[in-house]
Structures are given as C-alpha cells and as structure tokens.
Amino acid sequence: MSKPLDDKVIIITGASSGIGAATAWKLGAEGAKLVLAARRIERIERLAQELGKEGITAIAVKTDITKRSNADHLVNQAMKYFNKVDVLVNNAGVMPLSLIKNLKVDEWDRMIDTNLKGPLYAIAAVLPIMREQKSGHIVNISSIAGRRVFPGGSVYCATKFALNAFSEAMWMELTSRENIRVTLIEPGAVTTELAESITDEDVKAWFRERTQIKFLEARDIAHTVSFALTQPAHVNVNELMVMPTEQQM
Numbered sequence: 001m002s003k004p005l006d007d008k009v010i011i012i013t014g015a016s017s018g019i020g021a022a023t024a025w026k027l028g029a030e031g032a033k034l035v036l037a038a039r040r041i042e043r044i045e046r047l048a049q050e051l052g053k054e055g056i057t058a059i060a061v062k063t064d065i066t067k068r069s070n071a072d073h074l075v076n077q078a079m080k081y082f083n084k085v086d087v088l089v090n091n092a093g094v095m096p097l098s099l100i101k102n103l104k105v106d107e108w109d110r111m112i113d114t115n116l117k118g119p120l121y122a123i124a125a126v127l128p129i130m131r132e133q134k135s136g137h138i139v140n141i142s143s144i145a146g147r148r149v150f151p152g153g154s155v156y157c158a159t160k161f162a163l164n165a166f167s168e169a170m171w172m173e174l175t176s177r178e179n180i181r182v183t184l185i186e187p188g189a190v191t192t193e194l195a196e197s198i199t200d201e202d203v204k205a206w207f208r209e210r211t212q213i214k215f216l217e218a219r220d221i222a223h224t225v226s227f228a229l230t231q232p233a234h235v236n237v238n239e240l241m242v243m244p245t246e247q248q249m
C-alpha cells in the first residue's frame, strides 16, 4: 500500500533527540527516506538502526550545523546515497535562556550560530539542488519565541524572530517564483531536552514554575510537520503556531 511520503528524501537536523527524533519516526512511517543530522553521532546511528528494523531507510551524518562545511557535507551525503533532496527540516536548536544583565555572551554566540546561522547554512547547501530539481520543501522550526518576547528570552527570541523574517523572505523569493515550498512552525512549550542547557539560576527558577502546565509532546510537532509535507503540490502551509492548551501567550 502506498504511503504519503513514499520515496521522498528528507534531511532532518537535530535528529538526535526531541522534536527531530519524533519527526524522523513520523515521516519514516509515512514512507520517507531519511538523512539524520546531529553532533551526537552515536544517537543518530542508533536511531537509524531502530528505524531500519521497522523497514524505514535512514542514514546518519555527524553534523555540527554551526559549521558551513558540515552543512555542505550533510547535503553531499544525502545526494550520494539518494541522489535528490525533497525536504529539509531545519530543526537543530539550543536555548540557554538568560537575563541580559548576566552577560552570558558565549551562550548568545552559540544561539546565534546554531539557531540562525545553522538553518542558513543548511538552506545554502540545499538550495542549488532544489532549484535544479525545480521543487523542494523547507521546514523551519521556529518557536512562539519568534512571535513573542519574554524576560530571559532576549537572544533566543532574536534568533527565532530572525528565522521568521528569513522565512517570510523565502515565501516571496522562493515559494511563488521557484516552486520551493517553505513552512514555518512555531511551537509553544514541548517536553524535550532543550531547557537542560539553561545555566542562569534566575531563569531556571522561572522555568520550574512554568513546568506546572501540560506541555506538548515532541510527536505533536512531528504531526504538524507531517501535515505541512503531505498537502498537495499546489498548497503551501506558510505558518503554524502550535501551543499547549494551558500555555499563556
């Protein structure tokens, strides 16, 4: 029986945990061939093996998305194994939230490099292929933090606002003109490892209060990605904000 994503070749960055790993399972179950990217190679190799046991084709490519050469290598590997790239899911991200006054400048750099420059490098690597194919779909995993600013979120929000701005330009330059669909997904709070990188004690305390509400599960966002990818070719799902029911805007 045919599946909605049969033979689609899909690159997922940040596939070693959370939303990326859940998305790999969802899209793989729908027939996609997967290229899994992250720095923790042992995790994505294990995931590729587990997917393989379920009949899903997946390769693992060790990738530090903050390095342009790694993004190029990732896409080259996808081409080497599958000879095309239908979809890029720009999911890798970090969120060491902190108050501005604490001047955690190294963490600011890391967020800008991972959450903004990372997707840009991946897009730069994949775009010539999608333009040549005259088709493609790029999914940018942004955040509610790309639409609303909150205390402690200054630089994280700045990276996601920037990703949103870049996505809007992509709709104008690439979607209508080049048949490259672009979907921006903005989740609210999701239960993943993301908050573990927070070192600022003030923000940690605030986060403990926030975890009283029922968060989204990673698979909820995987379903959202699948929804965008399985629409007919003439439908571009531009933007989806998905929030826990109990989370305040």
Ligand SMILES: NC(=O)c1ccc[n+]([C@@H]2O[C@H](COP(=O)([O-])OP(=O)(O)OC[C@H]3O[C@@H](n4cnc5c(N)ncnc54)[C@H](OP(=O)(O)O)[C@@H]3O)[C@@H](O)[C@H]2O)c1
Pocket (backbone or CB within 6 Å): 013, 014, 015, 016, 017, 018, 019, 020, 037, 038, 039, 040, 041, 043, 063, 064, 065, 066, 091, 092, 093, 094, 095, 114, 141, 142, 143, 144, 186, 187, 188, 189, 190, 191, 192, 193, 194, 195, 218
């Ligand atoms: N959880 C939430 O509440 C939430 C809400 C809105 C948006 N988001 C967004 O969702 C995306 C996924 O986050 P998550 O919640 O699933 O968190 P997660 O479980 O911490 O996953 C983050 C992923 O990003 C990867 N990553 C981090 N730095 C990387 C780098 N330099 N190069 C390559 N991969 C890197 C990690 O892999 P390695 O460490 O193995 O490299 C990991 O696979 C992020 O963009 C995040 O901003 C999350």
